[in-house]
Amino acid sequence: MPVRNKTSAQPGLTGTVRVDRRTKVLLPRLRPGDIAVIDHLDLDRATAQALLDARVAAVLNVSPFLSGRYPALGPALLAQGGVLMVDRLEGLQHVTDGSRVRVHDEMVYVDNKPVALGREVGADLLDQEMTQARSGLATQLETFTHNSTEFLRREEALLLHGEGLPSGGARLAGRPAVIVVEGQEHRSELRRIGAFVRERRPVLIGVDRGADVLHEAGLAPHVVVLENSGGELPSAATLRAARDVVVRVDRGDRRPLEHLERLGLRPVRVETSATSEDIALLLADDGDASVIVGVGMHATLDEFLDRQRAGLASTYLTRLKVGQRLVDATAVPVLYSGRLRPRHLFLALLVGLLALTVALATTPVGQEWLAQAWAWFESLRSQVAGWLS
Structure with a gap:
């Protein structure tokens, strides 16, 4: 897991680095907290979502996240996910896959030695470059x-x-x-x-x-x-x-x-x-x-x-x-609201019969019918009780 260093001697973010210039090959190897090293010009949203799903702590890019040709959707997605982004990195040949590195102030450190320098892409810079990129559409x-x-x-x-x-x-x-x-x-x-x-x-x-x-x-x-x-x-x-x-x-x-x-x-x-x-x-x-x-x-x-x-x-x-x-x-x-099922028809019929019964109960004829029905029910209940006793 990544460690946000809190001591003055070791500031920045530390994690295991995963390196591959082919992003599709790299994605399956990523684990939560890893630092992904890619070479992906104009990061697209699908790749950014895959990096977020892998729960990486930082993405280090040899190429620019935004070249200015068009407003790529990936960098904004990573920024919303709180992922540290550094691009235009130089010196990554000194970083080996699986090693522990520390990223601080746009510098990548291995064993506390600076080995690569890039440019941190924050919210302000991202907004500025997105505006410029829209002009290239x-x-x-x-x-x-x-x-x-x-x-x-x-x-x-x-x-x-x-x-x-x-x-x-x-x-x-x-x-x-x-x-x-x-x-x-x-x-x-x-x-x-x-x-x-x-x-x-x-x-x-x-x-x-x-x-x-x-x-x-x-x-x-x-x-x-x-x-x-x-x-x-x-x-x-x-x-x-x-x-x-x-x-x-x-x-x-x-x-x-x-x-x-x-x-x-x-x-x-x-x-x-x-x-x-x-x-x-x-x-x-x-x-x-x-x-x-x-x-x-x-x-x-x-x-x-x-x-x-x-x-x-x-x-x-x-x-x-x-x-x-x-x-x-x-x-x-x-x-699409779905097919009409038999239970839907039964429920509608039941509600209709209940409404009809309530309406009849408010009329003299309906009250007489209900009284006769109740008398018939009581007679039937008495007969059943007599058979069972």
């Missing part, structure tokens, strides 16, 4: 437009005609589909559509660790879509429970998927530059799902730009492709 939109054109040129067959997509064992035609990805408040969103899932019995598709989210909720994913990038996989139990496992690989990547085959799985490969999340959407759309409910996948302009990866154009064009089929999970409780 026009340039980012131009780049985004160009990337979208290039992606469409490369992936036209996949995007427009579904070429290369597996036929999937889980029957989708005419059924709703629920796609779960790790995102902001994805667990609460899944809980809020619980009635929809129970009553409509949709095809459940988990994307990467989103499959574990389904499994933890007591739901077995029908399809799991994975990114073959060396990141953390869903649990073996989750993968074995799925009917189909689909793996997104880069074009030309012919390496065998031994890590999945060792689990007794027969994964299906999809070669594309699209993301695993977008492959899940295209699978549901190609399978003619009646509606696609997205859990954890929001797509405002800020969130599109926040992705800042090769999949940005993929995400945009895929959502254009699936069109009106896609519904955000946050909208489902508003649009």
Whole structure:
């Protein structure tokens, strides 16, 4: 666990450092109180949320948290979580994975020796840089437009005609589909559509660790879509429970998927530059799902730009492709009130009969009927008592 040093000789924050320039590889190794060392330009919100979920004490970044190209959403999320942030670090080659370090006044110490210097990113600096970054949105939109054109040129067959997509064992035609990805408040969103899932019995598709989210909720994913990038996989139990496992690989990547085959799985490969999340959407759309409910996948302009990866154009064009089929999970409780159950009809009938009885009791005829009914009941009770005695 991290230690906020209180003595004058050892001020600052001390903890175990975890180092990896590949953030996806680093995340599974983090433990509460660790100090994460990354090289992540323009930290996105999804990665920041993963760092918060790992309960790190500090994040040391070789690259700037905000480059000024666009207002990345990750730094603000870390700041709200009280995580110490230092970026533009120099000298981290002297910091080894697993060692104990101390961070104080933008300096990193190993055995009380200063080895790396950076820039602490506080609330004031973050506000200033976010304001500057918003002015760069026009340039980012131009780049985004160009990337979208290039992606469409490369992936036209996949995007427009579904070429290369597996036929999937889980029957989708005419059924709703629920796609779960790790995102902001994805667990609460899944809980809020619980009635929809129970009553409509949709095809459940988990994307990467989103499959574990389904499994933890007591739901077995029908399809799991994975990114073959060396990141953390869903649990073996989750993968074995799925009917189909689909793996997104880069074009030309012919390496065998031994890590999945060792689990007794027969994964299906999809070669594309699209993301695993977008492959899940295209699978549901190609399978003619009646509606696609997205859990954890929001797509405002800020969130599109926040992705800042090769999949940005993929995400945009895929959502254009699936069109009106896609519904955000946050909208489902508003649009879907649930099926009418027999008990609902019985309760309404019971309330109606009670209201009718009360109304009749206020009339002379109704009072006479009630008196006759009571006399009949007393007679019946006397007869039963006589039989039992």
